[in-house]
Amino acid sequence: MNEAAIMTGMAVLAAGGGLSLRRSWRARGDGGRRWKAGGWALLLAACALGAMTLGTMRGLFTGFTIAAVAMLAIVASGMVVRESKQARRSKSLAPEPLDRKPSWWRSALRWLLAGPIGMIAAMAVGIFWSVWTGGAEHTRLVIGGMLVPLVWGGAMAWTLADNRILRATAVLSLVALLGFGLSILKGFG
Amino acid sequence: MNANAKTMTGKQPLMSRIPAGFVQAVLKGHSALGLAFAAAIYVVCLSGTLSVFLHEFTAWENPAAPHIEQMSPDAVQKALENAVSQSSGEVHHVRLIMPSADQTFLTLDVDTANGDKEWVADASGNLTPLRNAWSEFIIRLHIFLHLPSSWGIFIVGMTGVALLSSLISGLCAHPRIFRDAFHLRIGGSQRLQEADLHNRIGVWGLPFHIIVSLTGAFLGLTTIIVGILGMAMFNGDTARIYALFTPPEPVENAAQAPVLDLRPMLARLPAEGVLERITVEHPTEMGAAAIFDIDDKQALAGTSSLGFTRSAEIYYNKDISKASLGERVFGALGPLHFGWFGGGIVKIAYGLLGLGLTYLAVGGVKIWLVRRRDKGRPAPGWESVWAAVVWGQPAGLAAAALCAIVLPEWPYTFLIAVWGAITLAMLAGATVLSASVLTISGKAATAILAISLGLYHAMFIAGGSASASVWAMDVLLFTFGCGVALYLIRGSRRPRSAARQAG
Numbered sequence: 001m002n003e004a005a006i007m008t009g010m011a012v013l014a015a016g017g018g019l020s021l022r023r024s025w026r027a028r029g030d031g032g033r034r035w036k037a038g039g040w041a042l043l044l045a046a047c048a049l050g051a052m053t054l055g056t057m058r059g060l061f062t063g064f065t066i067a068a069v070a071m072l073a074i075v076a077s078g079m080v081v082r083e084s085k086q087a088r089r090s091k092s093l094a095p096e097p098l099d100r101k102p103s104w105w106r107s108a109l110r111w112l113l114a115g116p117i118g119m120i121a122a123m124a125v126g127i128f129w130s131v132w133t134g135g136a137e138h139t140r141l142v143i144g145g146m147l148v149p150l151v152w153g154g155a156m157a158w159t160l161a162d163n164r165i166l167r168a169t170a171v172l173s174l175v176a177l178l179g180f181g182l183s184i185l186k187g188f189g
Numbered sequence: 190m191n192a193n194a195k196t197m198t199g200k201q202p203l204m205s206r207i208p209a210g211f212v213q214a215v216l217k218g219h220s221a222l223g224l225a226f227a228a229a230i231y232v233v234c235l236s237g238t239l240s241v242f243l244h245e246f247t248a249w250e251n252p253a254a255p256h257i258e259q260m261s262p263d264a265v266q267k268a269l270e271n272a273v274s275q276s277s278g279e280v281h282h283v284r285l286i287m288p289s290a291d292q293t294f295l296t297l298d299v300d301t302a303n304g305d306k307e308w309v310a311d312a313s314g315n316l317t318p319l320r321n322a323w324s325e326f327i328i329r330l331h332i333f334l335h336l337p338s339s340w341g342i343f344i345v346g347m348t349g350v351a352l353l354s355s356l357i358s359g360l361c362a363h364p365r366i367f368r369d370a371f372h373l374r375i376g377g378s379q380r381l382q383e384a385d386l387h388n389r390i391g392v393w394g395l396p397f398h399i400i401v402s403l404t405g406a407f408l409g410l411t412t413i414i415v416g417i418l419g420m421a422m423f424n425g426d427t428a429r430i431y432a433l434f435t436p437p438e439p440v441e442n443a444a445q446a447p448v449l450d451l452r453p454m455l456a457r458l459p460a461e462g463v464l465e466r467i468t469v470e471h472p473t474e475m476g477a478a479a480i481f482d483i484d485d486k487q488a489l490a491g492t493s494s495l496g497f498t499r500s501a502e503i504y505y506n507k508d509i510s511k512a513s514l515g516e517r518v519f520g521a522l523g524p525l526h527f528g529w530f531g532g533g534i535v536k537i538a539y540g541l542l543g544l545g546l547t548y549l550a551v552g553g554v555k556i557w558l559v560r561r562r563d564k565g566r567p568a569p570g571w572e573s574v575w576a577a578v579v580w581g582q583p584a585g586l587a588a589a590a591l592c593a594i595v596l597p598e599w600p601y602t603f604l605i606a607v608w609g610a611i612t613l614a615m616l617a618g619a620t621v622l623s624a625s626v627l628t629i630s631g632k633a634a635t636a637i638l639a640i641s642l643g644l645y646h647a648m649f650i651a652g653g654s655a656s657a658s659v660w661a662m663d664v665l666l667f668t669f670g671c672g673v674a675l676y677l678i679r680g681s682r683r684p685r686s687a688a689r690q691a692g
Contacts, residue, residue: 003534007535022371025370057489058488061489062531062535064397065531067396068394068397069542071393075373079373095209095216097219100217130418135514138512138515138519139515139516141430141433141515142516142519145410146407149403149407149410152350153350153356153357153402156222156351157218161214161358
């Protein structure tokens, strides 16, 4: 079958999944459970169809991409256009960010942790993985390398949010020391 | 807790159980990180969205290039010989990109002691210079932000990490993720509208956002990761790490020889797979070699490679289907990041989702600005700066593209000057002009430039092109320009009608 037809089929399945999930969302409670299960099943089916016909990984990632577009199209189709006067009266339910007392040294430390210290700790984790895990050299290096942005991103999110900044400093410093120390101790081989 | 949030069994939904203090703290971090990196994320995402269509842009810049489905080995050889003979100075490498569905002609990139020169070959192997100033400009903006390469790629990598981190904190700071899963309320309170857009795009596009930010961060940080790994593990010898992922160098023999003959090598290629690229090393030396990259269309993981010596003996053979997991993941990073793995449909989907990701940066800052205004602490200075950033970029990019088309002899470095001048002019304007004036000027400039670009290209450049993507690009530019113009006109009518109603 031609690829465009398969992708169209995937889009139809994903859109069906989106409609089903929206129906479940509108019904809420037990009434929506079957629609919810059906919706996720259709989304999975879209990805599975891709994996079976377009190549396993290629089809899977094509499925993720098409499903994301289909879901956003379903969300857009349910758009509600409001009167601006009426909307101005409605109260926002969105949570507000925390109001921290300004402190220059805490801010500076926080950004140092999110930036260079977080990066060094993430590098240490990545290198530790590359050095200490088994398997092909390429795999250890690539997985270790992928861990660096993941761990750094996680560290950024954590240190910019955590109020106990000294705890974050201690943890990241320890991770960096241990990661590099143990890696240098063993060496890459 | 809202009673509606409880399920029929009386239990609270998972996300509603997250303590409010935690959500507020994470939101604070999300907000700080987003604001710090907003402009970089916006520029990287906007240029990345355009880079998805890099091959189509190259075709658009060369509408007269022939539409070739299959090149004969003789024509490929002739193109190589022509490229070498028309080069001045010692030729180090020649890279031939074979015709494909998204770029239907053969291009040659010749790397000599006197610099690079790029060519387009016709079906007989005759060459004309390749026009790619705009394509070069946009991909370098995405990868280096037009900064010195090692700094630029690091900043882009760090931007990828910041984006990834924002996705993590954004999810943690969104306790209403399921309750609001399909809400999209437009036209009412601006804060609610922007929050809905930001959250819906962020949540439902999440697989895409994670894929592009993780792959982008990894690709951007590769140099520094390899550098530190080399320093810590290999006494600073980073070449040992790169050697694991690149074909070995052929045996050195600098004695002069005729241009390497690719034809016996082409005859030895396997029937399966599609030849994507040929890299010729030192084509006029006895130690010449050629690497043939063959794409398995069903595989995501890059290409298989065959390396041939001058005598057409195979000295390197990498079968991607038998490669280690690491090699396959590494090979998949580029296609996954740019959406170059599933043809036109996936590219269009990547384009739409890329615009969504770009809007996450725009909307995130808008939410912060509107929140300040709602609390009676407006930040008009930052509103102007953000309007200048948001509307300066499309105007600057459209102006650079127009220059590339009208003045094709300009190198991409001149386009940087045009784009940089508009970016700086808008930012300078932010010191004296209000956000609404900057928004109107940016929209008007973008609309005029995009419409002019589409029309000029269609009328004077594209004539006779057989490529559907070339015409589609012109239609898209024209439509985009008209869309921005309509948006501008509607926006300027709204305050007047609101004022009339209020009166």
